[in-house]
Amino acid sequence: MKPSITANEQDFLSTLKVLYVEDEQEVREAMTHFLSRRFARLDVAANGQEGLALFNSHPYDLVITDIKMPVMDGLEMAANIKTRSLDTPIIVVTAYNETDYFLRAIELGIDRYVKKPLDPNELVEAIQKSTQSHRHRKELEDANKNLLNVYQTAIGALARAIEIRDPYTNGHQKRVSQIAEAIALEMGLPASQITGIRLGAMIHDIGKISVPIDYLTMPRKLTNLEYALVKTHPQSGADILVGVEFPWPIAEMVLQHHERMDGSGYPRGLKKEEILLEARIIAVADVVDAMSSSRPYRAALGIYMAAVEIRENSGTLYDPSVVECCLKLIERGESGPLACLPCFQHPLAEGD
Numbered sequence: 001m002k003p004s005i006t007a008n009e010q011d012f013l014s015t016l017k018v019l020y021v022e023d024e025q026e027v028r029e030a031m032t033h034f035l036s037r038r039f040a041r042l043d044v045a046a047n048g049q050e051g052l053a054l055f056n057s058h059p060y061d062l063v064i065t066d067i068k069m070p071v072m073d074g075l076e077m078a079a080n081i082k083t084r085s086l087d088t089p090i091i092v093v094t095a096y097n098e099t100d101y102f103l104r105a106i107e108l109g110i111d112r113y114v115k116k117p118l119d120p121n122e123l124v125e126a127i128q129k130s131t132q133s134h135r136h137r138k139e140l141e142d143a144n145k146n147l148l149n150v151y152q153t154a155i156g157a158l159a160r161a162i163e164i165r166d167p168y169t170n171g172h173q174k175r176v177s178q179i180a181e182a183i184a185l186e187m188g189l190p191a192s193q194i195t196g197i198r199l200g201a202m203i204h205d206i207g208k209i210s211v212p213i214d215y216l217t218m219p220r221k222l223t224n225l226e227y228a229l230v231k232t233h234p235q236s237g238a239d240i241l242v243g244v245e246f247p248w249p250i251a252e253m254v255l256q257h258h259e260r261m262d263g264s265g266y267p268r269g270l271k272k273e274e275i276l277l278e279a280r281i282i283a284v285a286d287v288v289d290a291m292s293s294s295r296p297y298r299a300a301l302g303i304y305m306a307a308v309e310i311r312e313n314s315g316t317l318y319d320p321s322v323v324e325c326c327l328k329l330i331e332r333g334e335s336g337p338l339a340c341l342p343c344f345q346h347p348l349a350e351g352d
């Protein structure tokens, strides 16, 4: 009877890298011939020790092994593999059906048993079943990647809308996004949270679309009235994003990026942990880039003046843990978003 494998499942099997371990030469050669046509790659070993050496030098999606072999048996090899890679499915092929082997195999988390003499169809079915969860995980990863692309494209489109109107804000948002991402990485945040910070920062000033362009390009300081209007941009940005369901709190990042630790920020005067961590990071990246870059009404102050600003106001305006990581990046002077910003004076080098 043929195994019930769909074309999709067969396609999936043909992407796998598989390790096959068998000491009996005749069986090994016959099975190698049978299996090598089904997978992207098939490596073969004659005992557990050889198999383990191969496993340690290549990533495999599946291991198929005999149990009783010289030098190192299949279960000892499987135990080693499971300590390194619990998720790798292992199929045991054996003529030995003693209870001890079964119990030991169950303890080790062996995925499937196939008895000798081997029925190739039975083996293919075991392979399909034991790689099913791997396949589902991969499908889920692909779906998540596609979804992330959709979010990135949508956010990129919003950022471009700003660019058309105001090239300065767009360049600023891109740099803030890179700086915020570098800080978040330095802080050791989870990958998904870092992605959210990068995307939120890319459109943190999206609300400036509702501010008259003259106010954004004015070659002088704004009047109180003009500045009051500019200060509405976090709320306008959050209003634009309301109802868009991102897997990250993007609208809140936009709304809170001018909040300050002591409550002196806007629009809501939030304090300390009332402010999202993501917004606290974007706030520091925002100030560093704004001070380092030239504005219509003043020349650039440079990265080191920005460093002085965040260090002097660490804890009052800015989150100390965010400032600490940002200063580390500046002090290291690594190539990256911060290294691209203009530097005129290096007060950190003067030991203060």
Ligand SMILES: [Fe+2]
Binding pocket: 204, 205, 233, 257, 258
């Ligand atoms: Fe802003």
